[in-house]
Amino acid sequence: MKKIKCILFFFVTLFLSAYLQQAYALTYKMAGGPSGGVFILYSKAIAKLAKNDRLGLKSSSSKGSIDNIEKVETGRVNFGIAYSGHLYQAINGKLKNNSKKYENIIAVGYLYGAPAQFGLKSDSKITSVKQMKGLKVSVGNKGSGAAATGELFFKEMGVWDKNDFVHYGYKQSIRDFIKDKLDGFWLFTGFPSPSVNKASEKKGLILIDTYLDAEPTGFFKTYPYFSKVVIPANTYKNVSKDTVTFEDSTILIVNKTIPEEIVYRITKVIFCDNGLKYLAKKHSSAKNLKKEDAIKGIVTPFHPGAIKYYKEIGVMK
Incomplete structure (x- = not known):
């Protein structure tokens, strides 16, 4: 029986390892913002941090917050940058001329005040x-x-x-x-x-x-x-x-279907010490960004992967 358990454990570990390697090999898409704005600067910086941690994340320009919410909701991109207020409106069916309640989009973390x-x-x-x-x-x-x-x-x-x-x-x-x-x-x-x-x-x-x-x-x-x-x-x-x-509040958002481990890793590369230092170098709005700010100004649910990291560092209970 003990031998069977060891064999089962080996194959489960092998399966999970292969799954994660495949997930890391994928290139996820993130919508930033218009040229000349701060959204696109953060998007590119986060993509760079992800790359340093062997995560494929490609940044692209967009029209901005509402456009990004639509793209993440429909799965045309996996991640995006948006305003907390717009995410709140989208989830509750309160966007301008749009009573649809967006069900596939969820928060990752706070980035800066806009x-x-x-x-x-x-x-x-x-x-x-x-x-x-x-x-x-x-x-x-x-x-x-x-x-x-x-x-x-x-x-x-x-x-x-x-x-x-x-x-x-x-x-x-x-x-x-x-x-x-x-x-x-x-x-x-x-x-x-x-x-x-x-x-x-x-x-x-x-x-x-x-x-x-x-x-x-x-x-x-x-x-x-x-x-x-x-x-x-x-x-x-x-x-x-x-x-x-x-x-x-400017926040990072994600499609709900993205695996917990991927969102956990993305969240971690942003809010670890090296991630925060890198963002501060890229734009002055991140100079005062702290781990404790990760959930600031967000009144909608968080992705389980983000929650996992925030509990690890004591930002959430």
């Missing part, structure tokens, strides 16, 4: 969003988190129909802003943003205090996954005062 950054020309006399009238402003690509949140915000502020809001990606938005083809741009991304940096250095700009406009209206009671954040003075050239705005 603040709204609403820039106008440096000579603009506007100090409040509610003063906007007749302006041409880009809110990001259709399908992006920036565009979805921008439309939500400007409609709540009552100015959506009073201005010309267009859907350009970050690169075109900044290029047209510098060339005076746009009066302003709306980005939903970590700071300092390379795109906003470019606009501030080549054109000059002011940033609007979006939180101060929205707070008295009850905006943050209606959408509790947004929180207040301050972009410090001098983060960008000639922006010499603090900007009081709001942010959502």
Whole structure:
């Protein structure tokens, strides 16, 4: 009997080893974001960390948060970067013009806070969003988190129909802003943003205090996954005062069908000491990222593979 148990144990171990080797040999797909944004920087960095741990993970560009949620839900990609608020809306059937409840998508972990950054020309006399009238402003690509949140915000502020809001990606938005083809741009991304940096250095700009406009209206009671954040003075050239705005949590998401062991390994390479150091080198928004932040700002369920790692390091009980 003891000999039979040993033989069975050997074959089970052999089977699991072969299964894991096959899984690691696969190349998984991850959707990042538009060129010039922070999503794509994180996507590429995570793919690099995975490669260092013998995991195949290929990063690709996308329109952004909403696009990534759709792609992960349908299995066109396995992983993606999205906003916590959009994941919450998708799971609960509350996305704009879409009552479908997304059932195949789940959270892995927090990456960074993504603040709204609403820039106008440096000579603009506007100090409040509610003063906007007749302006041409880009809110990001259709399908992006920036565009979805921008439309939500400007409609709540009552100015959506009073201005010309267009859907350009970050690169075109900044290029047209510098060339005076746009009066302003709306980005939903970590700071300092390379795109906003470019606009501030080549054109000059002011940033609007979006939180101060929205707070008295009850905006943050209606959408509790947004929180207040301050972009410090001098983060960008000639922006010499603090900007009081709001942010959502940027998170890594995954299709539920991805094996627990794979998601465990991906989670581990991100939140181990070396992973956190590497992300901090790639973008300043990760400089203060800690293991304890892994579950921050996420109000939806986590993948079992992520839970396994978080319990190991004491982030979850």
